Amino acid sequence: MKNSKDTKKYIIEKVAPVFNKKGFTGTYLSDLEKATGLTKGSIYGNFKNKNEVALEAFRHNYKQLSKKIKLRMEQSKTSKEKIGQFIEFYEDEYENIIHNGGCPILNTAVDADDGNESLKTAVQKAIINWIELIEDILTEGVANNEFKNIDTYKFSVKIISIIEGSIMLAKALDDKNIIQHNLENLKAEINNISK
DSSP states (O other): OOSHHHHHHHHHHHHHHHHHHHHHHHOOHHHHHHHHSOOHHHHHTTSSSHHHHHHHHHHHHHHHHHHHHHHHHHTOOSHHHHHHHHHHHHHHHHHHHHHTTSOHHHHHHHHHTTTOHHHHHHHHHHHHHHHHHHHHHHHHHHHTTSBOSOOHHHHHHHHHHHHHHHHHHHHHHTOHHHHHHHHHHHHHHHHHHBO
């Protein structure tokens, strides 16, 4: 590696999938060393502690997921199409998400809710960002007469809750039909609020 910044980036890219699959408490230094091919000194020479590595790994995983979703949504012209793309992303990418350990937001939220304040705060910010993104699109859709006059905040929370809950159940029960069924119902609800 050329410099500390390159090394740090390399470490984050290599350990992000490990943290997503194993969680904070399930990831050990030996996992980090194996994923990176680096020693403890090389890893912790770039980060204060495991918590900082986990936090940066979550941010990386969230950024990668967000980038993919936003790319799909940018192809859409209307608010309804954007919401549809958001939902369809999870239909189309479900297998990849599961293969990579699940949704990083869901995984980290469950992992961090009982004591890891910095991870919990990062997850809260990510969830709030997603709610605001969906809420802005729905609000734009109401203003453009695409959607009925709905409580856009509540509907945004509902969309995120159904998607994340469906991923959790489908993964836990090893049943892809759960997410497919719930996302179909969610698309039907979008049609019901459409004008």
